[in-house]
Amino acid sequence: MILESQMIIIFGGTGDLTRRKLLPSLYHLLKKKQLTDCTPIVCLGRQKITRESFLKNLTIDKFIEDSDDAVVQDLLGRIEYLSFDVLTGSPPEFYAGIEAIRQKYKCAANSLIYLALPTTVFQKTAELVGVLLDETCWQRVVFEKPFGEDVVSARKLNESIMSVLREDQIFRVDHYLGKELVQNILTLRFANEIFASTWHEQIIDHIQITVSETLGVEKRAGYYDRSGAVRDMVQNHLLQLLSFVAMEPPRAGTADALRDAAAAVIGHLRPVEKKDVVLGQYGSGFVGNSPVVGYTAEDGVSDESVTETYVALRTYVDAPRWQGVPFYLRTGKRLKHRYADIRLVFKHKTSPLGTIPDEPNMIIIRIQPDEGIALTFNVRKPGDSGNTESVLMDFCHHCHFGPNTPEAYESILRNVMLGDHSIFPRWDWIEASWKYIDGLRRIVSPPGNYTAGSEGPVEADTLLAQDGRKWLNDNSSQQIIPLHLG
Ligand code: BG6
Secondary structure, eight states: OOOOOOEEEEETTTSHHIIIIIHHHHHHHHHTTOSOSSOOEEEEESSOOOHHHHHHHHOGGGGSTTOOHHHHHHHHHHEEEEEOOTTTSOHHHHHHHHHHHHHHHTOOOOEEEEEOSOGGGHHHHHHHHHTTOOTTSOEEEEEOSOOOSSHHHHHHHHHHHHTTSOGGGEEEOOGGGGSHHHHHHHHHHHSOHHHHTTOSTTTEEEEEEEEEOOOOOTTOHHHHHHHHHIIIIIIIIIHHHHHHHHOOOOSSSSHHHHHHHHHHHHHTBOOOOGGGEEEEEEEEEEETTEEEOOGGGSTTOOTTOOOOSEEEEEEEBOSGGGTTOEEEEEEESSBSOOEEEEEEEEOOOOOTTSOOOSSOOEEEEEEESSOEEEEEEEEEOTTSTTOEEEEEEEEEHHHHHOSOOOOHHHHHHHHHHHTOOTTSOOHHHHHHHHHHHHHHHHHOOOOEEEEETBSSOHHHHHHHHTTTOOOOOGGGTTTSEEEEOO
């Protein structure tokens, strides 16, 4: 499907997100011939550089696998660079720059305006672009996460942008919702009776949601040290995963029905108590074979920093469907493996044959890498009367659909271009998630230490051990014999 002509305006054009994610995603849309010739891309940055040196610094090839040179040239040919500082620049200068590009391309006036900027300058930028809005065509403004730093700042920000934009023009990004396997959670649940009929407290014992990273803080200490894992990952990505797993069937297939169902989940979260949370901060160690420094020795982080780089959390959704079912969430940096998955662990019952099956059944949604969905079940061990073994039915996404599944940011951009809000958090969801997170942050103690390259702090194991359970790590499904269904 060819998308409508539009001008794409990216604030934060010289930043990492633009180079690593946004421009490569636009490359893929171009390669699929979904962008018209009348789709210029304007990158704005504070640096006073020429278009030529901006393009040279992009080194875009590094971020696109097996790039097609003709498509890269097409992409670069559409990029314009405007030097502009949102805080100190003169608005008429910005409007004149945009107008000159519009005249050059003689395009429709639709605009996709992407704010790849810190949350602290959203308000000022929204006021600046609000003036561009024109009722004869569409203007959509995309806000990168995080949206605020707590409920008070998020409310203030929301009020200020709502005074210049309408809700249908606002797209608040959580890139996890652009991931293929995250969007698949709803299909898995609601398009399959086999799963729909088991998705509740009578069958499910507990649910584990893990986002494990091997990377450290990289070059983002300025932002990360103020934020920490709770605000950087839990407030948005992990709570969105939880919302998709726990929501009631939406009353219709519309974006608003979906977002009503997601917001209801956050409204039902039981406030966290101190005993439900474990925070950690990585010390030095090895990731793979490489030695890495501890968090406080990272560039830009103070020796005294008590920012958490790991969080494990037990929470409950107080709705009839999930009575008594704990949701265990965890995420951290500098851990042993990079992966994200969701595991629904079934109740473990004695079989009428008199044996306790080897392992409880489990549904595993592998968000990354090796995207797929797996189901474990027990089979009889040949010749071994009464004994069972747990095996895996494994749907491998790329084996079936091929390797060209859109990256999260490609789906994000495409949905904005289509004006489809289904994968964008609505304000009521964001407000409720901040309220929950603020409550959590009020009660936590400073983080304990964990070794880089480990599975996280030992206290996180204790959190589950108290309930007679254990974390199921990335490799636990590989110990089960896989039956590949491709
Ligand atoms: C971002 C966080 O939102 O998500 C980063 O700010 C984190 O700290 C990243 O590394 C993880 O995203 P992904 O897609 O690599 O799992």
